[in-house]
Amino acid sequence: MTTTHTTSATQLPSVVQERQRRAKLRRNMFYLVLLAMGLVAPFVAYPVFLMKILCFALFACAFNLLLGYAGLLSFGHAAFLATGGYVTGYLLASYPGLTPELGILAGTLMATLLGVLFGVLSIRRQGIYFAMVTLALAQLMFFVFVQSSFTGGEDGLHGVPRGHLFGVIDLSSNLAMYYFVFAVFVFGFAVIQRTVHSPFGQVLKAIRENEPRAVSLGYNVDAYKLLAFVLSAALAGLAGSTKTVVFQLASLTDAHWHMSGEVILMTLLGGVGTLLGPLMGAGLVVSLQHLLAQSPLGNWVSVILGIIFVVCVLSFRSGIIGELAKMYRKNFK
Amino acid sequence: MTMIFGVPMAVFMGQLTLGLVNGAFYALLSLGLAVIFGLLKIVNFAHGAQYMLGAFAALLGFRYLGINYWLALILVPLVVGGCGMLMERFLLRRIAHLDHLYGLLLTFGLALIFEGTLINLFGVSGARYETPAILQGGLNLGFMFLPTYRAWVLVAALAMCLFTWFMIERTRLGAYLRAGTENSQLMQAFGVNVPLLITLTYGFGVGLAAFAGVLAAPLYPVSPTMGSSLLIVVFAVVVIGGMGSILGAILTGLGMGIIEGLTKVYYPEASNTVIFLVMILVLMLRPAGLFGKEA
Numbered sequence: 219m220t221t222t223h224t225t226s227a228t229q230l231p232s233v234v235q236e237r238q239r240r241a242k243l244r245r246n247m248f249y250l251v252l253l254a255m256g257l258v259a260p261f262v263a264y265p266v267f268l269m270k271i272l273c274f275a276l277f278a279c280a281f282n283l284l285l286g287y288a289g290l291l292s293f294g295h296a297a298f299l300a301t302g303g304y305v306t307g308y309l310l311a312s313y314p315g316l317t318p319e320l321g322i323l324a325g326t327l328m329a330t331l332l333g334v335l336f337g338v339l340s341i342r343r344q345g346i347y348f349a350m351v352t353l354a355l356a357q358l359m360f361f362v363f364v365q366s367s368f369t370g371g372e373d374g375l376h377g378v379p380r381g382h383l384f385g386v387i388d389l390s391s392n393l394a395m396y397y398f399v400f401a402v403f404v405f406g407f408a409v410i411q412r413t414v415h416s417p418f419g420q421v422l423k424a425i426r427e428n429e430p431r432a433v434s435l436g437y438n439v440d441a442y443k444l445l446a447f448v449l450s451a452a453l454a455g456l457a458g459s460t461k462t463v464v465f466q467l468a469s470l471t472d473a474h475w476h477m478s479g480e481v482i483l484m485t486l487l488g489g490v491g492t493l494l495g496p497l498m499g500a501g502l503v504v505s506l507q508h509l510l511a512q513s514p515l516g517n518w519v520s521v522i523l524g525i526i527f528v529v530c531v532l533s534f535r536s537g538i539i540g541e542l543a544k545m546y547r548k549n550f551k
Numbered sequence: 552m553t554m555i556f557g558v559p560m561a562v563f564m565g566q567l568t569l570g571l572v573n574g575a576f577y578a579l580l581s582l583g584l585a586v587i588f589g590l591l592k593i594v595n596f597a598h599g600a601q602y603m604l605g606a607f608a609a610l611l612g613f614r615y616l617g618i619n620y621w622l623a624l625i626l627v628p629l630v631v632g633g634c635g636m637l638m639e640r641f642l643l644r645r646i647a648h649l650d651h652l653y654g655l656l657l658t659f660g661l662a663l664i665f666e667g668t669l670i671n672l673f674g675v676s677g678a679r680y681e682t683p684a685i686l687q688g689g690l691n692l693g694f695m696f697l698p699t700y701r702a703w704v705l706v707a708a709l710a711m712c713l714f715t716w717f718m719i720e721r722t723r724l725g726a727y728l729r730a731g732t733e734n735s736q737l738m739q740a741f742g743v744n745v746p747l748l749i750t751l752t753y754g755f756g757v758g759l760a761a762f763a764g765v766l767a768a769p770l771y772p773v774s775p776t777m778g779s780s781l782l783i784v785v786f787a788v789v790v791i792g793g794m795g796s797i798l799g800a801i802l803t804g805l806g807m808g809i810i811e812g813l814t815k816v817y818y819p820e821a822s823n824t825v826i827f828l829v830m831i832l833v834l835m836l837r838p839a840g841l842f843g844k845e846a
Binding site for chain 2: 291339340342343345346347349350351353354355357358361362365475479482486517518519520521523524525526527528530531532535
């Protein structure tokens, strides 16, 4: 008896380790395939369209970090997207010597600062109040953007130059621009992936599952939530800044509460709390908007998004990636 | 002419009345949100859309069915509230057992559907709803000119708030509602039909929004987007006041309306944002809200 016990006790960890190692290998292979697809994509599809998807995917991934892993539903993420976009757009348009990466850096920094401000205020309330506070703060920013002179008010900023990356690479070519955007997305995604699987990410999940218990275990819950919020805001700002460089404009659409709703929909449709869900959701929503805009149903976009919202909440809560993962687990394990 | 802090008395009083009227709408809408939140524990994101539907129902009822203002004031809340009950019965109930954030998302989706559909049917530019003849014109109070309709809105909204307070605090049905807010499972164990109570409560809250919509129809342009921007301000009002008490909701609503009105007099640039700034101040000093109980 004792011998079997000891052998199984020594064997078990190695079996588990082996399984984990294989899972990790599979995951890495999968990411490599995705990376390859991303590199080939601009030769298959229209690069500007792909860039739009990537910018919104980064935005949705940033949002998902907060909702999916910290359990915080922010209804004001449009403010960060718009702040990044406006600051970058303003700087690049007014200082022709400035290179795009510095403009994007500045936009991201401003969004991060705003994230600290919003975060400190909004994590004072929980659940539904958190959503309302973030929505109200974002609406405040919307009015600030409407009334400020640097944003161009109702007209927005147009003709922002793409410039030369690091002063060398000309971004006016869509292909060069695409690879830059792709690199930004991969960077953002890697940050999120790393965060989620770090001890910090584990604590976030603990807070999401049971906040009082996390408090009683001695974690400074507010500090964790704030850090997650700021990180999410920074990445949303990065998405906004990059988007401004790609499309050479920044407008109030990005600051409107519809945008905050759209990013929720992308995340929900793809799968809340899955790493790839927001990418999938952003791809679907952007493609849908693109298709509808050319069809006779063009005016019904917001109604159709609303219907998808309702259907998702009623019967599809894990999202596409979430449902696929469930099916995979049921059938292959 | 009398001056108050460097502003003519008439202008000051005029803006104060405007602020009070806006405040009455904030109060009515946040009251409806609070009633719904109390029992269903969801934030009704469709509240702004339902307010807008109330205004549109009054407009269309008058245009196509010849329903006059007074009849609309009674009928529209019943009809829109009835639609609300159907929404609760067939949609919200299916997700009642889940995290309450899903309720917020579902009602958000519904708000998008309502708003988008009406934009397609009627466009974004507002339509005018004629003020009923009796309420046209105004009173000259000597120190100011008081438009009759605004005075009526103030009276009607406050009467409705009072009626709601009476219903909840002084009737048997209201006692059920309060008990259900405390512990709905225990209520059900005592033999009260809680699902029906929930449906009625949601219908009542939606009816309040539709009532506010009818009141607003002669005052503001009736447009599909009239509800959404108002709702965000109402959310801020709710955060400021907390959803704990009915009186709190009414007082906060009126108070915020007055603050907004006065800002229009003294610093018009900030009139859109002042309520959000007050919200930030309250969050810093008293995170639970002025009348809030939860931490």
